[in-house]
Amino acid sequence: MKKAKYTPAAPADLPIPIPALTDNYIWALRRGDQALLVDPGEAQPALQWLAAHGLQLAAILLTHHHADHVGGVKDILDQHPAPVWGPAKERLPVCDIRVKQDDVVHIPSMNLSLKVLDIPGHTAGHVAYYGENEVQQGFVFCGDTLFAGGCGRLFEGTPTQMLESLDKLAALPTHTLICCAHEYTQSNLRWALEVDSGNLPLQQRWQDTCILRDQEQATVPSTLETELATNPFLRTRQATIMQAAEHYAGHPLNDAVEVFAQLREWKNTF
Secondary structure, three states: OOOOOOOOOOOOOOOEEEEEOOOEEEEEEEEOOEEEEEOOOOHHHHHHHHHHHOOEEEEEEOOOOOHHHHOOHHHHHHHOOOOEEEEOOOOOOOOOEEEOOOOEEEEHHHOEEEEEEEOOOOOOOOEEEEEEOOOOOEEEEEEOOEEOOEEOOOOOOOHHHHHHHHHHHHOOOOOOEEEEOEOOHHHHHHHHHHHOOOOHHHHHHHHHHHHHHHOOOOOOOEEHHHHHHHOHHHOOOOHHHHHHHHHHHOOOOOOHHHHHHHHHHHHHOO
16 A cells, blocks of 8 residues: 655644554644644654654544554653543553543643544544634544544444444534544545445545545545545445445345444455
């Protein structure tokens, strides 16, 4: 997989994806000379970004415990001491402040508050952080729960939990920027087209995504509006998606949880 190039010209006060490892993104947000980092699985890209922009680290946010999301935390803190926020139910290498559903992360130096959402499924204690910038553009750091065109594998949770988590994210304002943690969009959409081949917005998204990846550009963040129109995992109650899942399963499915479970199994083996 081609690793996305980092383009430092992204506007301040909007989330910025910093490529790391093979296909991860560390999310960054800056206000003035302050910055926060989300899920730094590798230290060097984050340290280079902070140095290039002369920024002070105000906080690190963690969504879950997997190594490709927390592996760089200690090395970053060695150079930039800052508080680390993370999920209450996960074992983390460093965590100063534990958070759960409806907690609010306050970062005074950035004049920023982020609401915590419990979104288990990928892991048992996975959380997301939702906030808005100064012009009320919403964004959510959702880790490995909702991807552009897809969703995370169920390593520790159940289909019921994951569907409830996706429903919670789907209830955010439709203009919300979906700041997921991997460059999986092209492979996700290739599968989505198998599920929903007649979806015109999905066909256009596929074409746009292929152009971006040919140029080694990031395909994220997407918007919730785009995901609601093109991501099968957010459309488990729609007739075309239900029919596709039943065709894959080879038998009728009783509810959205069963539809989701078949879609996840389909994607697992695609």
